[in-house]
Every structure is written in C-alpha cells, then in structure tokens.
Amino acid sequence: MTIEKDTRGTDLDIKDAIEGHERFRLQFERDKAFFKSLAIKKQKPRLLWIGCADSRVVPAQITSADPGELFEIRNIANVVPPADAADDAVGAAIEYGVGHLGIDDIVVCGHTHCGGIQALLEPIPPGREAHLGRWVEFTRPAHQLIAAAGLPQEERLTETIKAHVQFQLDNLMTYAIVREGVAAGRINVHAWLYDMDAGALSAYDPATGEWRGLLEMAGA
Numbered sequence: 606m607t608i609e610k611d612t613r614g615t616d617l618d619i620k621d622a623i624e625g626h627e628r629f630r631l632q633f634e635r636d637k638a639f640f641k642s643l644a645i646k647k648q649k650p651r652l653l654w655i656g657c658a659d660s661r662v663v664p665a666q667i668t669s670a671d672p673g674e675l676f677e678i679r680n681i682a683n684v685v686p687p688a689d690a691a692d693d694a695v696g697a698a699i700e701y702g703v704g705h706l707g708i709d710d711i712v713v714c715g716h717t718h719c720g721g722i723q724a725l726l727e728p729i730p731p732g733r734e735a736h737l738g739r740w741v742e743f744t745r746p747a748h749q750l751i752a753a754a755g756l757p758q759e760e761r762l763t764e765t766i767k768a769h770v771q772f773q774l775d776n777l778m779t780y781a782i783v784r785e786g787v788a789a790g791r792i793n794v795h796a797w798l799y800d801m802d803a804g805a806l807s808a809y810d811p812a813t814g815e816w817r818g819l820l821e822m823a824g825a
C-alpha cells in the first residue's frame with residue numbers, strides 16, 4: 606500500500622481535510638455566535654444515536670441535525686454489547702447520555718449494505734484481526750435467526766440488518782439506567798433503518814410488528 610502524495614509531497618487525504626477545514630473556518634466566522642454559544646452552554650442533545658461507523662451513513666446529515674443535537678455512538682454494525690460484555694465504550698456513553706445529559710430518546714439505526722453485518726460471513730484472520738473477529742460475533746444472533754427463516758438470498762442481508770437492530774434494543778434493556786427509564790416512561794427506544802438506495806429512514810413499529818417509513822409513521 607502506498608500513500609498518495611501531491612507534487613509537494615503532501616499526503617492527499619490530509620490535504621483534503623486541511624482544505625475542508627479551511628472552508629469550515631469561513632462557516633465558523635459566519636456563524637460565530639452559534640458556535641460560541643455551543644462552547645459556553647452545556648450540551649443538551651435531543652437524541653442518543655447509536656449507529657454504524659460506516660462513512661457513508663452520516664447521522665447529522667440524514668436527520669438535518671446541527672452540532673449539539675445528536676449524542677453519537679458509532680461503531681461497526683451499530684452494536685450495543687450486553688451490559689455484562691467486556692466492553693465499556695458503549696455502556697459509558699449510554700450512562701453518560703441518559704444519566705448526565707438527560708437524553709430521553711435512544712435510536713439504534715442500522716443501514717442497508719452494512720459491511721459490518723456482512724463481515725461475519727467472510728473470513729477474518731483470527732491472529733491479525735482478533736478485535737474485529739470478536740466484535741462481529743455480536744451480530745451472530747441476527748444471522749442465526751434469519752438463516753433459520755429460510756428467506757430468499759436477496760432478502761437475507763437486509764432482513765439480518767433489521768433483526769440485528771431489534772436485538773440491539775433488547776441489549777439496551779440490559780443496562781439498568783435504560784431499563785428503569787423505559788419502565789418509568791421516562792425513556793423511549795427506537796429501532797431505525799437507513800435505506801442507502803432510497804435515502805430514507807424506516808422504523809420498527811412495535812404495535813404492528815412491521816417496519817414502516819418514518820415519515821409515513823409520523824403522519825399516521
């Protein structure tokens with residue numbers, strides 16, 4: 606693997622980020638009052654968003670959220686490890702978001718064409734990629750459920766992605782702060798899916814057991 610450089614020897618990926626930052630600096634100057642207010646006030650995000658690390662699926666873009674509105678956990682395949690699993694990154698953010706920031710809506714959002722979900726079906730070198738190998742095991746329950754359902758091949762990945770999101774809602778309930786908040790009616794949890802081809806969100810509707818367009822649900 607070689608690193609792409611321009612004629613002056615600058616790494617092109619970094620050059621891109623520097624130029625992007627230059628454009629952001631102009632925006633910062635234009636919206637200075639807003640950005641300053643972010644720095645002064647404590648953050649008060651509307652949602653805890655648990656989504657995939659996939660660079661193509663940008664939570665703030667698909668919800669038109671401004672800085673300060675989404676408290677995000679992003680990891681491969683939008684995993685919520687169960688509370689007793691050997692991972693504190695997700696649990697710490699859940700406890701901070703709910704306990705300290707007072708967030709009362711938690712969204713777990715999967716997306717179509719998710720490489721993190723597909724990864725379980727591909728060989729992962731156990732020595733060199735031990736972390737990745739262990740991580741994608743969190744997607745196994747959804748794979749097992751959908752494999753047992755005997756669906757046509759072309760539906761399998763998307764159905765696995767949906768089932769995986771629903772399993773992560775179950776895992777959210779293993780955290781006392783979420784479980785107690787939901788039981789008391791203080792917290793709502795939401796299973797969402799971003800369709801990359803359509804550019805549209807859908808949500809699991811527990812009342813009907815079906816996935817429906819988010820806009821359609823909101824209008825119903």
Ligand SMILES: [Zn+2]
Pocket residue numbers: 657658659681682683716718719720721722
């Ligand atoms: Zn993904």
